[in-house]
Amino acid sequence: MLLFGLDLDYVAIVALFGIGLYMLVAKSNLLKKLLGLNVMETSVFAFLVTAGMVEGGDPPILVAGTGAPFASPIPHAMVLTGIVVAVSVTAVALALIVQIHAHYGTIEVDELKELP
Amino acid sequence: MRGWAWLLALAVALPLVVGVAGLPPHDAPDAPIHTHVGARYLERGVEETGMKNLVTAVLLNYRGFDTFIEVVVIFTALAAVLALPRGAVRPASRRRTEDGRGTGDPGAADPDAPAGANAGRLADVDGEVPVSPVVGFVVRLLAPFMALFAIAMLFRGHVTPGGGFQAAAVFAAIFIALGLVMGRARVGRLVSGRAQPWLQAAGPLAFAAVAWAGWRLTGHFLGYPMHDHTAQEAMALVLEVAIGVGGGVILARLFLSMET
Numbered sequence: 001m002l003l004f005g006l007d008l009d010y011v012a013i014v015a016l017f018g019i020g021l022y023m024l025v026a027k028s029n030l031l032k033k034l035l036g037l038n039v040m041e042t043s044v045f046a047f048l049v050t051a052g053m054v055e056g057g058d059p060p061i062l063v064a065g066t067g068a069p070f071a072s073p074i075p076h077a078m079v080l081t082g083i084v085v086a087v088s089v090t091a092v093a094l095a096l097i098v099q100i101h102a103h104y105g106t107i108e109v110d111e112l113k114e115l116p
Numbered sequence: 117m118r119g120w121a122w123l124l125a126l127a128v129a130l131p132l133v134v135g136v137a138g139l140p141p142h143d144a145p146d147a148p149i150h151t152h153v154g155a156r157y158l159e160r161g162v163e164e165t166g167m168k169n170l171v172t173a174v175l176l177n178y179r180g181f182d183t184f185i186e187v188v189v190i191f192t193a194l195a196a197v198l199a200l201p202r203g204a205v206r207p208a209s210r211r212r213t214e215d216g217r218g219t220g221d222p223g224a225a226d227p228d229a230p231a232g233a234n235a236g237r238l239a240d241v242d243g244e245v246p247v248s249p250v251v252g253f254v255v256r257l258l259a260p261f262m263a264l265f266a267i268a269m270l271f272r273g274h275v276t277p278g279g280g281f282q283a284a285a286v287f288a289a290i291f292i293a294l295g296l297v298m299g300r301a302r303v304g305r306l307v308s309g310r311a312q313p314w315l316q317a318a319g320p321l322a323f324a325a326v327a328w329a330g331w332r333l334t335g336h337f338l339g340y341p342m343h344d345h346t347a348q349e350a351m352a353l354v355l356e357v358a359i360g361v362g363g364g365v366i367l368a369r370l371f372l373s374m375e376t
Contacts, residue, residue, distance in 0.1 A: 010136035018129035026121035054150055055143040060170040062162050063275055069145055070170075072154040073161070077174035080281055081186045084363075088193030091370045095197040098374060
């Protein structure tokens, strides 16, 4: 769908990216920052998968019942890799946030800055 | 500065909008993503890799290096999480209890627990909120069927949607759901302590083994013998099972080791 010559799907994905970036910068809570990072990651995955789709395309599994045109398999494989990396980043960040909470009793950046 | 965050988001988003405006429409069949190497994969992928699911073919065969490093990444993430000190005692001067946030820290309860005694420490957070018997029953009832579904995805991943990583996610979901209703400590003990490091390292180890086998068979690191479909399927199956089981154990362990 086009709006002023722009692909609306892509515009929505960029909007999602901007929302994630806003959360990452504007929020003081470390967990919310991490959520923002995940929103940004999701927008990138959505971008790649959207770019790989084709009008009326079937999933790229060449068995009986599917036929050309097929969606491109490369973005799917790349997004699978990206999701695993995103999970890894999230896990390490969460573990660090747990440590910060255990040490300082808060995960608000504002309060962490004021600590002696 | 934080008040201006929306301006920063806008400043990043606007050039991106200009960027995506220059892309071909997302469903055009003549976009480079469909005419470049993707077209060749679709044309000859089944013949070259013996896998009908071309996403799996790209993942394990054409872009196997990517996936090798990917399993190393998630293994490293687990290593990093497990390497963090557990139950570290906060310095008393920095303890913030006036707002209630600093209370309820199980780490302060047993400061002299040895660093490796995870299982005992996990038990501390269990049982704080009683689980509804309905939820507990349904989760335990569904767990075997979830396992069956995960195994089906694992072994049919080369011809149907699914594969190692998807199966890993379902395996981990079983452990997490059971951990919520049965207590993390009990679920943590389901896999024996001695087998766990090997299962956690299953992905990188299997990739290394298959890469070596490919090198012996074809002369290339992680090479697949192109016309021997039996060998190809065996190599792919080893990788899928290792990714599924290893990934599932890693994800479950990541969840079980998160505690506040």
